[in-house]
Amino acid sequence: MHLRVRKNKGEKIRKRLIGEDALDERMEVERDNRYLYFPLKKRVQYPDTRIVERAGVEKDARPKSLKESLSGTLSSGDLEYVPSSFDVIGDIAILEIPAKLEGKKEIVAKSLLKTFRNINVVAAKETRVSSEYRIRHVEVIAGERRTKTLHREHGCIYRLDVESAYFSPRLSAERLRVAKKVKKDERVLVMFAGVGPYAVLIAKKINPKEVIAVELNPDAVRYMGINVSLNRVNVEVIEGDVRVETPKLGRFNRIIMPLPKDAGDFLDVALPALKKDGVVHFYDFSHSREESIKKVRSLTEKLGYGIKVLDAVKCGSYNPSLNRICVDFKIDDHLE
Numbered sequence: 001m002h003l004r005v006r007k008n009k010g011e012k013i014r015k016r017l018i019g020e021d022a023l024d025e026r027m028e029v030e031r032d033n034r035y036l037y038f039p040l041k042k043r044v045q046y047p048d049t050r051i052v053e054r055a056g057v058e059k060d061a062r063p064k065s066l067k068e069s070l071s072g073t074l075s076s077g078d079l080e081y082v083p084s085s086f087d088v089i090g091d092i093a094i095l096e097i098p099a100k101l102e103g104k105k106e107i108v109a110k111s112l113l114k115t116f117r118n119i120n121v122v123a124a125k126e127t128r129v130s131s132e133y134r135i136r137h138v139e140v141i142a143g144e145r146r147t148k149t150l151h152r153e154h155g156c157i158y159r160l161d162v163e164s165a166y167f168s169p170r171l172s173a174e175r176l177r178v179a180k181k182v183k184k185d186e187r188v189l190v191m192f193a194g195v196g197p198y199a200v201l202i203a204k205k206i207n208p209k210e211v212i213a214v215e216l217n218p219d220a221v222r223y224m225g226i227n228v229s230l231n232r233v234n235v236e237v238i239e240g241d242v243r244v245e246t247p248k249l250g251r252f253n254r255i256i257m258p259l260p261k262d263a264g265d266f267l268d269v270a271l272p273a274l275k276k277d278g279v280v281h282f283y284d285f286s287h288s289r290e291e292s293i294k295k296v297r298s299l300t301e302k303l304g305y306g307i308k309v310l311d312a313v314k315c316g317s318y319n320p321s322l323n324r325i326c327v328d329f330k331i332d333d334h335l336e
Contacts, residue, residue, distance in 0.1 A: 027039035028057040037054055088169060089169055091120040147163040160227075187212075188208055189254070195227055198213075199212075203235050214242045254278060254280075255281070259283060283324065
């Protein structure tokens, strides 16, 4: 039994049905071009509505979170250690398994597969990201036995191997923020470019004068080349050390430095490559925006540059005490 309601009156009627405990919330509200069909617990009648019979569609009763899916399977003590969040890259979920749950990681992983239909592989982080190539080893603990996937983001597609090239889906919104700041006539340099998420997105959304992406990890470079082709964008992909390659490339209107742990070690290369009024997007791990701004000012002053900070944006966290911060700045003057 459903109540047929014109769409323009749907919200008003929905609230009334809830208030009268007449809406059957186990069933989906259905719709067509003109009407909404509210499933009913009991017969009601309002002006300009009509009772109709429909088969109805039951709501998906699956749990809404990993912890909820494990309720009744794990003890209350173990449930406290179940991760509240995890990364999803393509159809691969990557979990950090606490030591307390190490012996039950397969139970956790299989429950995650059942709960989220978009996930076909569950992997556990085995190590932190290494320094040179920014990669981490993972252990596949449930689902298909693979680490390669296809990730979609902001209309772009990225092929990658989560074990051989660094990629963070948590930076999706930040990548779009930076891309929207790029102008058509700019030359853009992406340092530490990985599999190309900044470079490809900028080239696809903005298509500026030139986008050059430099990456040291040969596996990431190979995937970046694939992703440039998949997205049909114009990006010059360079395999090599940014310290060696950047001085060969001329000057840029915008330089992106998405290496929070070590970007400060490369400012001496980036700043000479910046055009007048050019912008640097400098990534850092710190406790606050103010701390990152202070760090950037200190580093640039030591190199003989004064800067103008345009923005400082929190774009995620490294751990409970450290945030990922992007400081957008331009050179204000050269210090004596």
